[in-house]
Amino acid sequence: MKTYNGELFAMDTYITYSVVSDDEGLAKQGLDAIEKAFIEIDEMTNRFSADSQIFAVNAAAGREPVKVDEHLFSMVQTALTWSDKTDGAFNLLIGSVMNLWGFERENPEVPTREAIEKALLHTDYTKIVLDEDASTIFLPEEGMIMDAGGVAKGYATDFAVLKLKELGIENALINAGGNVYTMGKKEDGSVWRVGIQDPRDSQGLSGILQVSDKALVSSGDYQRYFEKDGVRYHHILDPKTGFPARLCTGTTIVMDSATIADILSTTTFVEGPEKGMALMDSLPEVDGAMFIDADGTIYTTESMQKYLSEE
Ligand code: AMP
Ligand code: MG
Numbered sequence: 518m519k520t521y522n523g524e525l526f527a528m529d530t531y532i533t534y535s536v537v538s539d540d541e542g543l544a545k546q547g548l549d550a551i552e553k554a555f556i557e558i559d560e561m562t563n564r565f566s567a568d569s570q571i572f573a574v575n576a577a578a579g580r581e582p583v584k585v586d587e588h589l590f591s592m593v594q595t596a597l598t599w600s601d602k603t604d605g606a607f608n609l610l611i612g613s614v615m616n617l618w619g620f621e622r623e624n625p626e627v628p629t630r631e632a633i634e635k636a637l638l639h640t641d642y643t644k645i646v647l648d649e650d651a652s653t654i655f656l657p658e659e660g661m662i663m664d665a666g667g668v669a670k671g672y673a674t675d676f677a678v679l680k681l682k683e684l685g686i687e688n689a690l691i692n693a694g695g696n697v698y699t700m701g702k703k704e705d706g707s708v709w710r711v712g713i714q715d716p717r718d719s720q721g722l723s724g725i726l727q728v729s730d731k732a733l734v735s736s737g738d739y740q741r742y743f744e745k746d747g748v749r750y751h752h753i754l755d756p757k758t759g760f761p762a763r764l765c766t767g768t769t770i771v772m773d774s775a776t777i778a779d780i781l782s783t784t785t786f787v788e789g790p791e792k793g794m795a796l797m798d799s800l801p802e803v804d805g806a807m808f809i810d811a812d813g814t815i816y817t818t819e820s821m822q823k824y825l826s827e828e
Contacts, residue, residue: 518537518538518539518688518704519537519538519539519541519544519704520535520536520537520703520704521535521536521537521538521541521544521545521547521548522534522535522548523535523536523548523551523552525551525552525555525556527555527556527559528555528558528559528562528563528669528670528673528693528694529621530670530693530694531694532555532691532692532693532694533691533692534548534551534677534689534690534691534692535689535690536548536551536681536686536688536689537688537689537701537702537703537704538686538688543684543685543686544686546684547681547684547686547689550677550680550681550684551677551680551681551689551691553680554673554676554677554680555673555677555693557588557673557676558588558669558672558673558676559669559673561585561586561588561589562589562592562665562669562672564612564662564663564664564665565621570583570585570586570589571589571663571665573585574654574656574663575612575656575661575662575663577655577656578656578657578658578659578660578661578662579656579657579658579659579660579661580659581655582646582648582651582653582654582655583653583654583655584651584652584653585652585653585654586652587652588672588676589654589665590647590649590652590654592665592668592669592672592776593609593645593647593654593663593665594647594649595668595672595776595777595780596609596665596667596668596780597609597642597645597647599777599780599781599784600642601643603784603788603796605642605756605757606755606756606784606785606787606788607667607668607780607783607784607787608640608642608756609642609645609663609664609665609667609668610639610640610641610642610645610656610661610662610663610664611640611664611667611754611756612661612662612663612664613636613637613639613640613660613661613662614633614636614637614640614754614756614759615662615664615666615752615754616636616662617632617633617636617759618750618752618754620741620742620743620751620752621741625743625750626745627745627750628759633758633759633760634759636660636759637756637759638660639658639660639661639662640661640756644656644657644658644661645657645661645663666752667736667753667779667780667783668776668779668780668783669779670693670694670696670779671696671732671734671774671775671776671777671778671779671780672775672776672779673693674691674693674696674697674698674732674775674776674779675698675732675774675775675776677691677698678691678698678700678775681700686700687700687701688700688701688702688703688704689701690709692711694740695714695734695735695736695737695740696732696734696735696775696778696779697711697732697733697734697735698731698732698733698775699711699728699729699730699731699733700729700730701729701730702729708727708728708729709727709728709729710725710726710727710826711725711726711727711728711733712724712725712726713725713726713735713767713769713807714735714737714739714767715767716737716738716739716766716767716809716813717739717766717813719739723767723807723809723815724807724815724817724825724826725825725826726769726771726805726824726825726826727824727825727826728771728824730773731771731772731773731804732770732771732772732773732774732775732778732779733769733770733771733778734769734770734775734778734779734781734782735767735768735769735770735782736753736765736767736768736782736783736785736786737766737767737768737786738751738752738753738761738765738766738767738786739751739766739767740752742761749761753783753786753787754787755787756787762786762787762789763811764786764787764788764789764790764810764811765785765786765789765790765793765808765809765810765811766809766810766811766813767786767807767808767809768782768785768786768793768806768807768808768809769782769806769807769808770782770785770797770803770805770806771803771804771805771806771821771824772802772803772804772805773802773804774802777802781796781797781800781803781806784796785797785806785808789808789810790808790810790814790816793806793808794806794808794816794818797818798818798819798820803818803820804820804824805817805818805820805821805822805823805824806818806820806821807821
């Protein structure tokens with residue numbers, strides 16, 4: 518067995534991946550398939566690109582439904598289902614508020630409360646109209662802006678894993694900026710080890726997980742942020758206030774679906790460790806969860822223990 522590595526910058530993130538195989542040709546096909554999967558989903562879900570389908574959906578807000586690819590439709594459908602289950606902590610219409618913060622801009626500023634209040638008026642995701650037969654998405658009010666940043670990397674990860682399985686590849690690792698998926702084993706036959714970033718030490722780890730055939734998705738306030746007057750303003754917003762969520766600094770969810778793990782890592786980041794732990798314990802499809810709060814205290818579900826490595 519040999520390890521073949523690839524990397525890509527897409528979805529505004531450095532994505533690294535490895536395929537382990539004794540067939541070099543197959544491994545290279547695998548690397549190629551991963552790259553294509555991420556580029557395809559990126560092109561569909563990048564709301565800043567005028568060529569993307571999500572851009573078209575946003576541009577038609579208040580006017581008309583837009584026909585979209587089955588991938589975008591299914592991603593939005595899954596996200597809305599989970600938003601309902603979690604009382605809107607995950608909100609696909611956070612785009613209007615994200616635009617005020619402008620975390621992607623060179624000199625982001627703290628918006629005024631008035632501006633945030635106004636933008637929040639366009640965030641009622643329960644009004645999004647999906648037509649499954651026509652495969653259309655309709656944002657019924659002008660000013661509504663869909664932002665798939667909290668789910669698209671997870672979705673693309675699942676899509677890449679599906680392509681690898683179709684090729685017959687059994688051992689691989691994908692890491693898309695904290696959206697990790699482990700398939701099978703490493704080249705030496707041992708289980709993949711995935712470090713959980715310490716939110717306050719870019720060189721440090723808050724834990725190491727040993728997991729096969731699972732998604733491990735992390736959200737954190739260290740991934741995208743700016744500082745102003747000693748305060749950190751980061752990219753995961755509490756949809757109730759329009760301000761960065763303050764109860765967590767990092768969350769990690771382990772489960773089969775990277776799409777749902779991505780949704781839930783963002784959701785629990787907003788909800789905080791207490792609500793998050795209770796929610797994760799209540800969901801049979803979640804295999805484990807870890808939260809780090811604002812003081813640096815680490816909380817892990819009982820189910821997470823089996824994945825935590827001693828060293
Ligand atoms: P993640 O890194 O998966 O937690 O996603 C963070 C990204 O999701 C942000 O950069 C925004 O694009 C988007 N986002 C921010 N706050 C929310 C929220 N409350 N619900 C859904 N998406 C959000
Ligand atoms: Mg997420």
